[in-house]
Amino acid sequence: MKIQQLSNKTGLSAHTIRFYEKEGLLDARHIKREANNYRNYTDQALARLELIKKFQGIGCSIAELKEIMHHRDNDARSNEEIIVWIRNKMIDVENKKKEYDQMLHTLKWMLEYRVALEKNPKKANLLLASHALNSNN
Secondary structure: OOOOHHHHHHHHOOOHHHHEEEEEEEEOEEEEEEOOOOOOOHHHHHHHHHHHHHHHOOOHHHHHHHOOOOHHHOOOOOOHHHHHHHHHHHHHHHHHHHHHHHHHHHHHHHHHHHHHHOHHOOOOOOHHHHHHHHOOO
């Protein structure tokens, strides 16, 4: 299939697909060159890109994707090693969640302060004083 067909099936842009090829996530098993040098993507490319999307959906970087795909292609990890990787990834996600929760808390405070500043400046001053007091503790 041509890149536009693959793009339509995966929801990835042609640019992204070419980027993955350049990064080595797609190789000769996934792409065949025609006589005119056009790329012809195999069904394996479709499956590979769907897998890549799943891993990116859980926050994997390009470097992690390369490592994961290398290990997968070479059957280089035991089930126990994969379980450890999953547990570590879960810890990473939990840590990011805590960071996002803190950001959200700060944004909510900022919004409350700004709304109060507009509607009730005395309340805004109390919020600011309370926030300063809590920050020092």
